[in-house]
Amino acid sequence: MSDQDKLSPSLAAEVLAEFEKDWRKDLRRAVPVKERMKIGRSPMPQRGPGERNRDFLEVNLGLAAAEAVAEARRCLDCAKPGCIAGCPVRIDIPTFIKLVEKGDFAAAAAKVREANSLPAVCGRVCPQESQCEERCHLKKASGVAVAIGNLERFVSDYELREGGGAPPRLPPPSGHKVAVVGAGPAGLTVAGELARGGHRVTVFEALHEAGGVLVYGIPEFRLPKSILVAEVAYLKRLGVEFRMNFIVGKTATVDDLRAEGYEVFFIGTGAGLPNFMKVPGENLIGVYSANEYLTRVNLMRAYDFPRYDTPVFPGRRAAVIGGGNVAMDSVRTAKRLGAEEALIIYRRSRTEMPARVEEVHHAEEEGIEFHFLTVPTRYIGDEHGRVRAMECLRMELGEPDSSGRRRPVPVPGSEFVTEVDLVVVAIGQSPNPLIPQTTPGLSVGKWGTIDIDWGTMATSLPGVYSGGDIVRGGATVILAMGDARTAAAAMDRRLKEGGPA
Amino acid sequence: MPRVIRRERLVPNIHLLEVEAPEIARKCRAGQFVIVMPDARGERIPLTIADWDRERGTVTSVFMPVGTTTRKLALLRSGDSVPIFAGPLGLPSEIGTVGTVLCAGGCFGIAAIHPLARAFKEAGNRVVVLVDVKADYLLYWRDKIEPHADELIVSSRDGLYGRTDFVPRHVREIVGREKIDRVVAVGCTYFMSSIAEATRPAGIKTMVSLNPIMVDGTGMCGACRVTVDGRTKFACVDGPDFDAHLVDWVELYARRKSYFDDEVRSLCAWEEERFP
Numbered sequence: 001m002s003d004q005d006k007l008s009p010s011l012a013a014e015v016l017a018e019f020e021k022d023w024r025k026d027l028r029r030a031v032p033v034k035e036r037m038k039i040g041r042s043p044m045p046q047r048g049p050g051e052r053n054r055d056f057l058e059v060n061l062g063l064a065a066a067e068a069v070a071e072a073r074r075c076l077d078c079a080k081p082g083c084i085a086g087c088p089v090r091i092d093i094p095t096f097i098k099l100v101e102k103g104d105f106a107a108a109a110a111k112v113r114e115a116n117s118l119p120a121v122c123g124r125v126c127p128q129e130s131q132c133e134e135r136c137h138l139k140k141a142s143g144v145a146v147a148i149g150n151l152e153r154f155v156s157d158y159e160l161r162e163g164g165g166a167p168p169r170l171p172p173p174s175g176h177k178v179a180v181v182g183a184g185p186a187g188l189t190v191a192g193e194l195a196r197g198g199h200r201v202t203v204f205e206a207l208h209e210a211g212g213v214l215v216y217g218i219p220e221f222r223l224p225k226s227i228l229v230a231e232v233a234y235l236k237r238l239g240v241e242f243r244m245n246f247i248v249g250k251t252a253t254v255d256d257l258r259a260e261g262y263e264v265f266f267i268g269t270g271a272g273l274p275n276f277m278k279v280p281g282e283n284l285i286g287v288y289s290a291n292e293y294l295t296r297v298n299l300m301r302a303y304d305f306p307r308y309d310t311p312v313f314p315g316r317r318a319a320v321i322g323g324g325n326v327a328m329d330s331v332r333t334a335k336r337l338g339a340e341e342a343l344i345i346y347r348r349s350r351t352e353m354p355a356r357v358e359e360v361h362h363a364e365e366e367g368i369e370f371h372f373l374t375v376p377t378r379y380i381g382d383e384h385g386r387v388r389a390m391e392c393l394r395m396e397l398g399e400p401d402s403s404g405r406r407r408p409v410p411v412p413g414s415e416f417v418t419e420v421d422l423v424v425v426a427i428g429q430s431p432n433p434l435i436p437q438t439t440p441g442l443s444v445g446k447w448g449t450i451d452i453d454w455g456t457m458a459t460s461l462p463g464v465y466s467g468g469d470i471v472r473g474g475a476t477v478i479l480a481m482g483d484a485r486t487a488a489a490a491m492d493r494r495l496k497e498g499g500p501a
Numbered sequence: 502m503p504r505v506i507r508r509e510r511l512v513p514n515i516h517l518l519e520v521e522a523p524e525i526a527r528k529c530r531a532g533q534f535v536i537v538m539p540d541a542r543g544e545r546i547p548l549t550i551a552d553w554d555r556e557r558g559t560v561t562s563v564f565m566p567v568g569t570t571t572r573k574l575a576l577l578r579s580g581d582s583v584p585i586f587a588g589p590l591g592l593p594s595e596i597g598t599v600g601t602v603l604c605a606g607g608c609f610g611i612a613a614i615h616p617l618a619r620a621f622k623e624a625g626n627r628v629v630v631l632v633d634v635k636a637d638y639l640l641y642w643r644d645k646i647e648p649h650a651d652e653l654i655v656s657s658r659d660g661l662y663g664r665t666d667f668v669p670r671h672v673r674e675i676v677g678r679e680k681i682d683r684v685v686a687v688g689c690t691y692f693m694s695s696i697a698e699a700t701r702p703a704g705i706k707t708m709v710s711l712n713p714i715m716v717d718g719t720g721m722c723g724a725c726r727v728t729v730d731g732r733t734k735f736a737c738v739d740g741p742d743f744d745a746h747l748v749d750w751v752e753l754y755a756r757r758k759s760y761f762d763d764e765v766r767s768l769c770a771w772e773e774e775r776f777p
C-alpha cells in the first residue's frame with residue numbers, strides 16, 4: 001500500500017549528516033566490523049513460563065544497561081542501512097543505536113521520540129522481525145539481526161524511569177484547532193506530532209481510558225498499562241487535551257465540531273466491529289468475540305473480579321479461534337484466568353499464522369495447545385444455553401489465495417466434536433461504522449474502510465484525514481502510526497498554508 | 502467528570518438520576534441510551550434516557566437497583582460525579598405519524614415510555630399509554646406522562662386503579678376495542694415478550710427496546726448480540742429497538758442471565774466491603 005521503500009530526500013540527508021559526525025566515525029573505528037560480528041545477540045530476560053502463566057505481570061523484563069550496550073555494539077553502522085526503510089515511522093535507527101553504544105541513553109531515547117510518539121509501546125508490540133530487523137544487513141551477513149525492538153524498548157524504558165523525558169521546546173502557538181477522533185495508536189501519534197507543531201490538539205475518545213486497542217486489547221502481561229499512562233502523560237505535557245467518553249458521531253458529529261472551530265480532523269477510530277463466523281450456536285453463553293473478552297479483562301480489569309465489578313468466564317477448557325496476535329493474547333489470557341486447557345484453533349498451518357513469532361513462542365512455552373488446519377462448524381449448548389462443546393472440521397492446504405497464503409480446503413467427513421466451555425472468536429475486526437454513518441460526504445470503500453489518498457491520508461472531505469485500521473481494515477499498531485505520521489505532516493502543511501478548512 | 506444534579510427515590514426500589522451532560526442533552530432523542538459507570542472499579546451499564554433538558558444541559562434516567570452497579574448508583578447524591586456518562590447511544594426510536602400508538606411501560610420502563618409518548622404525540626398520533634405496576638404505590642410519573650396521552654391506563658395488581666388484570670390481557674382488550682397501528686413497549690424482558698405475544702395474533706407492528714448486557718455500547722464488543730429474524734444484531738448500534746415479533750426471546754432471556762452467579766458474588770463482595 002503506502003510502503004515506499006525509499007527515504008524522503010530530507011530524511012536521507014539528516015541520516016547521512018548524523019552518520020558523518022565525528023563521534024560516529026570514532027565509534028566505528030573503535031571496534032572493527034569483524035569483532036562486532038562475533039558478538040552474540042543479548043537474549044531478552046523473561047519470567048519463566050510456569051510462573052508467568054498464572055498472573056498478568058509482564059513476561060519480558062527488558063535488557064539491562066550492559067546488555068543493551070553489548071547489543072548496540074553488534075550494529076555495524078552501515079553506510080546504507082536497510083532498517084530505516086523497514087520502519088513505518090522511519091526512526092533513524094543506526095543513530096539511536098550508536099547513542100546507546102556510546103552510553104548516552106537519554107539522547108538515544110530523544111532520537112527515537114523524534115519519529116515515534118509511543119516508543120515504549122512499539123518496543124514491545126511491533127512485529128520487528130518482519131520490519132526493521134528483516135532489513136538489517138547483519139541478518140543477511142550472520143543470520144541474526146540486531147535486536148532493534150529490544151533496544152527501542154530499553155531506551156524508552158530508561159527515559160520513563162528518569163521521569164518521562166523533557167518535552168521538546170514548542171514553537172509559539174499557531175492558533176489552529178485540531179480534532180483527533182480516537183485515542184488509539186494512530187490518534188495519539190497525530191496528537192503528538194501536531195502538538196509539537198504548536199497546534200491546539202483535542203483528542204476525543206469514546207472509552208474512559210486513552211490508548212484504544214493498546215488499552216482494551218493488548219494485555220497487561222505484554223504491555224503494562226503504566227507504560228501507556230506514561231506515554232499519554234507525555235502528550236498531556238505537550239499540551240494535548242483529552243475529552244474522554246465522547247463518541248464522535250453520537251455525542252457530536254464531525255460537522256458539529258467544525259462549527260466549534262476545529263479546522264482539521266484526524267479519524268482514527270479503528271477496527272471496532274468484531275467479525276463472527278456466522279456458524280450455529282455462536283450466540284451461546286460462553287462464546288465471546290475477542291474484543292469483548294479482552295475488553296472485559298484489560299479495560300474493565302475482570303482479572304481482578306470481584307474487586308472490580310465486571311465479570312468474565314474463567315473456562316476450564318478454552319478454545320480460541322484464529323491465528324493472529326489477538327488470538328495469542330486471548331488464549332494466553334484464558335490460561336492466566338485458570339483454564340486447565342487453552343487451545344488455539346486455526347484453519348491454516350503454522351507457517352501461515354499472522355501472529356508475531358515471539359508471541360507464538362511464548363504461548364507454546366506457557367502450555368497453549370495448537371490445533372492447526374481445524375475450523376469450528378457449530379457450537380453445542382447445554383439446557384441453560386451455555387456452550388459445552390464444538391464441532392470442528394479438518395482442513396488441508398490448497399492453492400494460494402489472493403493473500404499469497406495457501407487456502408484451507410475442508411476435508412470431507414472429518415467432523416469431530418470436542419468439549420469446550422469457553423470460546424473466543426478472534427478472526428478479525430471490521431471498521432467501526434459510527435463515523436462513516438454520521439459524516440455526510442465521507443467516501444467509504446467496499447469493506448467499510450474510509451477511502452484516502454495514500455500520499456497524504458486525506459479523505460474525500462476537505463480537512464479530514466484518516467489512518468490506521470479504519471482505512472486498512474485490520475493491521476498493526478506501527479502501520480497505524482506510520483499512517484498517522486503521514487497524515488500529521490499533511491495536516492500541518494494544510495494549517496500552515498491556510499488552506500480552506 | 503459528569504456531575505450528578507439529582508438522585509432521588511421515586512417509589513420503593515426505583516430511582517431517578519439526573520446528570521449534567523450538555524452535549525448529550527443537546528443531541529439525544531427518544532429511545533436512545535447512555536452508558537454509565539458508577540465509580541472507578543465499576544461496570545459499564547446501559548440506561549435508557551427518560552428525559553432531558555436541553556437548556557440546563559441535563560439528562561435523566563430511571564433505574565431499579567438490582568446488582569452492584571445499580572446499587573452504587575442508588576447511593577449517589579447531588580454534587581457527586583460519575584466517571585462515565587456517555588452517549589447518546591443506539592438509534593433513536595422510529596417515530597412516525599401512523600395513527601394510534603399504544604405505548605406500554607412497565608416498572609423502570611414507565612420512565613422510558615415518557616419521551617416516546619411525547620414524541621408520538623408531537624408527531625400527531627393518538628397516543629394510548631398503558632403503564633404497569635405491581636401495586637398502586639409503585640406508580641410514578643403519572644403527572645409527567647398524562648399531558649402526552651390521549652388516554653392513560655394503569656394496570657396494577659391491587660385494583661386501586663380499576664382492574665387487576667395482567668398487561669397482556671389489557672393489551673388484547675385495547676387492541677380488540679380500537680384499531681391500534683403501532684405498539685411500543687419498554688420494561689423487563691418478561692414484560693416486553695408477553696406484549697409481543699399479545700399483539701402477535703393481530704399482527705400489529707410492535708417495537709421493543711431490548712436490554713441485553715453491554716460493555717462498550719458502541720458496537721466494539723458484541724456482548725449485546727441478539728437474534729432478530731434469524732440474524733445476529735448488536736443491540737447497541739443496530740437497536741436497541743427491534744420488531745418484537747422477530748426477536749429470539751429465549752436466547753435473550755438466557756444471555757441476560759449469563760453472569761447470574763457472578764452478579765451475586767459481586768454484590769456480596771461489595772456489601773462486605775462497604776457495610777462491614
